[in-house]
Amino acid sequence: MSAAICTLDKLKPGESGSIVSFNDEENALKFMEMGCTPGEIVLMDSYAPLGDPLAIIVSGYKLSLRKSEAAYINIERIQ
Amino acid sequence: MLKKRKLKRDANMTSLKVALMGNPNSGKSTLFNALTGMNQQTGNYPGVTVEKRTGETVINDEAGKSAFISLLDLPGTYSIYPKSLDEEVCFKVLCDNTDEDHPDAVLIVADATNLRRSLFLTTQVIDLGLPCVLVMNMMDFARLRGLEIDAAKLSDLLGIPVVATNARKKVGIDTLRKVILNEFHKPSKTFLEISNFAPGEMIKTVQGMFPGETAYGAFQLINNETGISHFESIPFHKVEIKKLITKFHFEKHKIQSEETIARYKAINEVIKECVVINEEEKKKSLTARIDKILTHKTWGYLFFLVILFVIFQSIFLIAKYPMNAIEFCFVKISEFGQNVLPPGELSSLLIDGILAGLSGVAVFVPQIALLFAFIAILEDTGYMARASFLMDKLMRPLGLNGRSVIPLMSGMACAVPAIMGTRTIPNWKERLTTIMVTPLMSCSARLPVYTLLIALVIPSTHNYGYFNLQGLVLMGLYLLGFISALAAAFVIKLLVKSKEKSYFMMEMPLYRVPKLSGIGLTIYQKSFIFLRDAGKVILAISVILWVMASHGPPSKMKAAETAYNNPDSAKKYTPQQIQGFVAMGKLKESYAGNAGQWIEPVIKPLGFDWKIGIALITSFAAREVFVGTMATLYSAQGANNNLSIREKMADAINPETGKKEYTAAVGFSLMLFYAFAMQCMSTLAVVYRETKSIKWPIIQFFYMGGLAWLASFLVYTLAK
Numbered sequence: 082m083s084a085a086i087c088t089l090d091k092l093k094p095g096e097s098g099s100i101v102s103f104n105d106e107e108n109a110l111k112f113m114e115m116g117c118t119p120g121e122i123v124l125m126d127s128y129a130p131l132g133d134p135l136a137i138i139v140s141g142y143k144l145s146l147r148k149s150e151a152a153y154i155n156i157e158r159i160q
Numbered sequence: 161m162l163k164k165r166k167l168k169r170d171a172n173m174t175s176l177k178v179a180l181m182g183n184p185n186s187g188k189s190t191l192f193n194a195l196t197g198m199n200q201q202t203g204n205y206p207g208v209t210v211e212k213r214t215g216e217t218v219i220n221d222e223a224g225k226s227a228f229i230s231l232l233d234l235p236g237t238y239s240i241y242p243k244s245l246d247e248e249v250c251f252k253v254l255c256d257n258t259d260e261d262h263p264d265a266v267l268i269v270a271d272a273t274n275l276r277r278s279l280f281l282t283t284q285v286i287d288l289g290l291p292c293v294l295v296m297n298m299m300d301f302a303r304l305r306g307l308e309i310d311a312a313k314l315s316d317l318l319g320i321p322v323v324a325t326n327a328r329k330k331v332g333i334d335t336l337r338k339v340i341l342n343e344f345h346k347p348s349k350t351f352l353e354i355s356n357f358a359p360g361e362m363i364k365t366v367q368g369m370f371p372g373e374t375a376y377g378a379f380q381l382i383n384n385e386t387g388i389s390h391f392e393s394i395p396f397h398k399v400e401i402k403k404l405i406t407k408f409h410f411e412k413h414k415i416q417s418e419e420t421i422a423r424y425k426a427i428n429e430v431i432k433e434c435v436v437i438n439e440e441e442k443k444k445s446l447t448a449r450i451d452k453i454l455t456h457k458t459w460g461y462l463f464f465l466v467i468l469f470v471i472f473q474s475i476f477l478i479a480k481y482p483m484n485a486i487e488f489c490f491v492k493i494s495e496f497g498q499n500v501l502p503p504g505e506l507s508s509l510l511i512d513g514i515l516a517g518l519s520g521v522a523v524f525v526p527q528i529a530l531l532f533a534f535i536a537i538l539e540d541t542g543y544m545a546r547a548s549f550l551m552d553k554l555m556r557p558l559g560l561n562g563r564s565v566i567p568l569m570s571g572m573a574c575a576v577p578a579i580m581g582t583r584t585i586p587n588w589k590e591r592l593t594t595i596m597v598t599p600l601m602s603c604s605a606r607l608p609v610y611t612l613l614i615a616l617v618i619p620s621t622h623n624y625g626y627f628n629l630q631g632l633v634l635m636g637l638y639l640l641g642f643i644s645a646l647a648a649a650f651v652i653k654l655l656v657k658s659k660e661k662s663y664f665m666m667e668m669p670l671y672r673v674p675k676l677s678g679i680g681l682t683i684y685q686k687s688f689i690f691l692r693d694a695g696k697v698i699l700a701i702s703v704i705l706w707v708m709a710s711h712g713p714p715s716k717m718k719a720a721e722t723a724y725n726n727p728d729s730a731k732k733y734t735p736q737q738i739q740g741f742v743a744m745g746k747l748k749e750s751y752a753g754n755a756g757q758w759i760e761p762v763i764k765p766l767g768f769d770w771k772i773g774i775a776l777i778t779s780f781a782a783r784e785v786f787v788g789t790m791a792t793l794y795s796a797q798g799a800n801n802n803l804s805i806r807e808k809m810a811d812a813i814n815p816e817t818g819k820k821e822y823t824a825a826v827g828f829s830l831m832l833f834y835a836f837a838m839q840c841m842s843t844l845a846v847v848y849r850e851t852k853s854i855k856w857p858i859i860q861f862f863y864m865g866g867l868a869w870l871a872s873f874l875v876y877t878l879a880k
Contacts, residue, residue: 130457131553
């Protein structure tokens, strides 16, 4: 297993990663409240037809967020 | 109308105030309906425009114990940390025990398919120390996903009763009622010790100020003192708490982050112990498959357009039949009244004033009910979130948010609730923009006006295959509203500057089959509110208008009455014609006629005469008043009362040109005027309340009025 840290918006549909940390303190609380806590596995579900926003599967439900928001979440890619 | 069952409240019953909480989309409203049935009221929380739903129910058991339960449906929220106005309401009701809505106990609704996130809110409420019960809803969906939840164990770990339900199929409701009656108790343990994160001494000191408060409750009171925008903070010991905040260097965000991480960690442990995932049963969910199509780059947008198209075609085609029936009834009642009542002022007031005005409101109930039904279905199925997902990127360059789509689309029903619905948009500038442009969306109050005018100037016989020309014009007007709303948003984006970050994050709920009884209840409540609120205004205006239209300066009225009292006229015209001319002359000299003539110079370039002028003035109360006003005016003018208002207007002859008064040019000019103009007192009032500034409603009134005048002027000049 090779580990690579990147931000969530870099994932392609079908790829997944585990949340490592957040780049923005203000948004961190919002993400965590919605279940995106460090250690959680997120699966990139799809991108909206115009490429933004995107939808992820996290703790068993579908959450949509903008690319710019996803860029606040650092993840460790899971191959 | 459905009749409310009056609940009996015996003296020996215990009374209990229960609040219902839960994440959005957890089936909270369905549970609320299942528990209270028709015993519901809607209103507002004091001081803010968050909709407040309350209901009552009586619970009995075999042992003869009974309780009267007042249930309060709190807005859906993910945590008790307030970030939006909806969440502030929850926070205030739960944490301020002097609040009039502060509950004796809390029912927390959890979505069983989303247990982890639901438990976050649940454990926060547990730590506040209020008696509570966890309702695990949507157990059938969880089972479909291969989730087995051990409710007994969960109850054990959380220290509160846990009831499994399926509110949509009313499974588990009886058990829940028994639990509410017998098992409400304070949580037997604290889930997370807040003193591990916040200064323990500080918490203790605050607990000392509020006897009986839990440590977590005290922590929330400190949070509250660090600033909540919409409410006065809880008015005790403010100064002391502020001093403590400085003394202990209380860092809200840092502590909240630490608490959140620790809370989720503890929740993961709980879930490990009481949830089993059967991997084999986990198959690609139906929602994923539907999403493949509905958020597809071609099919997704196509579906969105088709939905809009179907809504507006069916509003025209389906609503036509009940509307004709209602119109027919009013014509018959009016005929009956004329035959039975003695002629005179009173019967004229009843028939030409009140009845004519009321029929103008009642006739549009079918259309409004249909529109609200469609919007409820879109929300219930989970499609609204997908529409936001599809539209966000398109909305953003215009200074809007994907979430603006929901208020904008609800604006097609009524701008008032739509503007209240903008509270889900966290960014102030995007929210303000949505508020400013939503009234341009064609609301249901314009529908009566459009319907009347379209029927007047466009023949119903024009059909292109399956498409009805009247329906197409109506759809065009709705599109025009939508496009102008977007254009206005873009202009506002250029004019208003803001540094605040915009964010979109939202849950995409599972697709669900809409629940018919819930939609029925929505239709009933919304139509009833429309009838009651619009009805009141329209009734009052009809009476005032009748007085203004049938009275005037006495000398001038007398002159108008006797103008044709000469042998010359008697030779030239039939008595019936003379009757018509006299009535028209009197109307022109009446107070209403004077007001209409006063504004005539401004509206003449748009093709409007003083009669339309009167209707424009009265429409300011609410747009649909136009129809009632026209009905009243043409009744006062002595037109044949056995005709519908559309027929009366179609027959109207312009005395100056001798041609039809309502030409296509006048009709379209009027339609455009109503499409753009800000003629709704309720909307302006709501904009004032939501923006907390008189500036925005004034700007809105003038920019929309200017647009209306220009558009009407252009179309009338070109089409004349």
